[in-house]
Amino acid sequence: MPHVLVLNASYEPLGVVPLRRALVLVLENKAVSLEESGAFMHSATVTVPAPSVVRLKRFVRVPYRGPVPLTRRALFARDGGRCMYCGGVATSVDHVVPRSRGGQHAWDNVVASCRRCNHTKADRHLVEIGWRLRHKPAPPTGLAWRIIGTGHRDPRWLPYLQPYGAEDAMARIDGISA
Incomplete structure (x- = not known):
């Protein structure tokens, strides 16, 4: 099942949720769809574009989360x-x-x-x-790593994650993958 990036009312990334949960947030008027995935969800009477990024309408206070957990x-x-x-x-x-x-x-x-x-x-x-590491291991930093660390990535999320270190994270991942 596809996943959707959830942003706070301040556009701060909060997390990744399944498409079904994101649709419920949009249909209950708790969130607004900012990006669409191109697919459509159908019911008996309504056809709704499937979101890729949603923003909550009300600000949610998030306590300090600490460093990115090692998983x-x-x-x-x-x-x-x-x-x-x-x-x-x-x-x-x-x-x-x-x-x-x-x-x-x-x-x-x-x-x-x-x-x-x-x-x-x-x-x-x-x-x-006599071995060497290809890159020195270091802890990831920034809110973007909380999203990227889930293993779900969508190129449509990048503009919303850039202010939170996504470019560094994606460059690190792409540089290692190449």
């Missing part, structure tokens, strides 16, 4: 779904400094890797096997 989906989004050692398709998570050797489970020590590289590296430091 598998967000990690693969940060690394563009590519192995940080060989550039292949990533299927697993690897700790650059192994946890058994004092490495932390943190953004700057965790990378996406392919199964082969993860198995070959095993419980060793990179210098022991």
